[in-house]
Amino acid sequence: MPAEYTCSFLPKFSIYIETKYEDNCGDSENIFHSDKILGDHEVSFLDIAFDEIPERYYRSLEDPRFFSSAKTGRGPLREGWRQHTKPIMCSYKLVTVKFEVWGLQTRVEQFVHKVIRDILLIGHRQAFTWVDEWCGESPRCPPAPLCAGPPMPPTSLAPCAPCLPC
Numbered sequence: 001m002p003a004e005y006t007c008s009f010l011p012k013f014s015i016y017i018e019t020k021y022e023d024n025c026g027d028s029e030n031i032f033h034s035d036k037i038l039g040d041h042e043v044s045f046l047d048i049a050f051d052e053i054p055e056r057y058y059r060s061l062e063d064p065r066f067f068s069s070a071k072t073g074r075g076p077l078r079e080g081w082r083q084h085t086k087p088i089m090c091s092y093k094l095v096t097v098k099f100e101v102w103g104l105q106t107r108v109e110q111f112v113h114k115v116i117r118d119i120l121l122i123g124h125r126q127a128f129t130w131v132d133e134w135c136g137e138s139p140r141c142p143p144a145p146l147c148a149g150p151p152m153p154p155t156s157l158a159p160c161a162p163c164l165p166c
Contacts, residue, residue: 002094012100015112019093025082026090034094044117048125049077057122067129074131093120 002018020031026045049064060066064077074085082088095116099108 014098016096017093019091022090024090025088031092032094046121048128049081051121053122054118062125062129064125064128069131071132071135
């Protein structure tokens with residue numbers, strides 16, 4: 001079931017994100033089993049190590065090319081890591097953006113897709129490089145700082161991010 005994001009004061013704006021996880025490096029065809037999306041859509045592969053992120057979000061401690069996990073021994077990620085890293089898990093995202101306002105639709109939808117791509121890329125770099133902070137934590141008992149504040153939106157791993165079982 002996809003996550004749906006809407007805005008009450010923009011009723012013609014919505015974002016749907018469906019996620020599936022597979023034990024592969026992104027080579028599944030039509031993972032969402034939908035004939036209607038085979039036509040007009042764009043497939044993007046996110047490389048958490050080598051895709052550029054906006055400069056204002058870059059943190060050397062969150063760069064998978066330089067990070068090495070003390071707990072798991074994973075990292076740093078080198079060129080070709082998607083083909084050579086084991087184990088590996090791919091997070092497939094089907095993102096649908098609708099902004100039904102004539103004259104602005106295409107521009108706004110393209111902008112939102114780019115922002116979502118950046119958010120996923122940055123978040124999944126963090127998931128990989130923060131592994132020593134969450135590895136070994138029970139899914140039912142998140143770290144204390146996460147319990148103290150308001151509910152956080154769910155996160156996931158970037159497409160073709162290495163699987164991180166501890």
